[in-house]
Amino acid sequence: MDGYGSASMWGALRRVLVRRPLPEDGEAWRAYGWRAAPNVAVAQDEHEAFCALLEEAGAEVIVSEHEPGNPDAIYTYDPTLVGRNGAVLLQPGKEGRRREPEATVPALERAGVPVVGRVELPVTVEGGDTVWLDDETLLIGIGYRTSPDAVASFRDLFPGVEVISFDLPHWNGAAEVMHLMSLISPLDRDLALVYPRLAPTRLMWLLAERGIEVVDVPDEEFESMGPNVLALGARRALALEGNDETRRRMERAGVDVVTYRGDEISRKGDGGPTCLTRPLLRA
Incomplete structure (x- = not known):
């Protein structure tokens, strides 16, 4: 089996790319819009513990x-x-992140993952606005980070894949990121975690048409990244600690949930467990 292939978001996670926090990162927190300066030493400890959970779940990190x-x-x-x-390689809408796609190439090459395409300006698209509903359906969120012409680009880059787009809410404007994955995390072929109060109506229709059951995230846990959950496999999830009601609702739906501490790596930069990982291979 090749060491790559990840056209789903709920298959068993076998290989994943992460980037550890570095001492130099803490100096630029304001420029990148973080909520507070990260404590890099603590962030590194949190990240190592996070990676250990991925390995315990069976993933090569x-x-x-x-x-x-x-x-x-x-x-x-x-x-x-x-x-x-x-x-x-995508083209982030956030200008400070536009060097990242090319910067990941050496790590992808070491992992044996070929680069098969690139998104070029003026098109912009961030991974957080992309959701593999299944291996033939790719959902795209259109908002301040991903431009409408990304849809045509993805249809060219992923021939044979149905690409479905949804307009994202304005929420708090361009300065505060709102990704499609701020609203939905697939947990299995027929189960997804969703914050329905902001979810596009057409997305809710699509889930119902596909027979996908929805676990609702409560209002009080939306802004603490309750909807941002990483599937380790079908009905196995890794979630940021603290969203206790969301966890209980997932467990009632038959999901095995483990949590990680992310005060530095998640809460200060508004990035949950899906954000911290680039799945390379799912089985």
């Missing part, structure tokens, strides 16, 4: 140290999208 000085670089989900044939 590939650690990169690309682009020192960019605290957002720990969120490896955003600069690339991996499908059945390899990786596509």
Whole structure:
């Protein structure tokens, strides 16, 4: 089996790319819009514990140290999208992150993952606005980080894949990120975690049409990244600690949930467990 191929978000996670926090990252937290300065030593401890949970779940964890000085670089989900044939380098809407796609190439090459395409300006798209509903359906969120013409680009880059787009809410404007994955995390072929109050109506229709059951995230846990959950496999999830009601609701739906501490690596930079990982291979 090739060491790549990730056109789903709920298959068993076998290989994953992460980028560890680096000492240089803490100096640029204001420029990248973090809520507070990260304590890099604590962030590194949190990240190591996070990676240990991935390994315990059966994943090979590939650690990169690309682009020192960019605290957002720990969120490896955003600069690339991996499908059945390899990786596509994206084009972040956040200008400070536009070097990240090329910066990940050496780590992808070491992992044996070919780069099979690139998104070029003026098109912008971030990984957080991409959701593999299944291996033939790719959902795209259109908002301040991902432009409408990304849809045509993805139809060219992923031939044979149904690409479905949704307009995202304005929420708090361009300065505060709102990704499609701020609203939905697939947990199985027929189960997804969703914050329905902001979810596009057409997305809710699509889930119902596909027979996908929805676990609702409560209002009080939306802004603490309750909807941002990483599937380790079908009905197995890794979640940020503290969203207790969301966890209970997932467990009632038959999901095995483990949590991690992310005060530095998640809460200060607004990036949950999906953001911290770029799945390379799912089975």
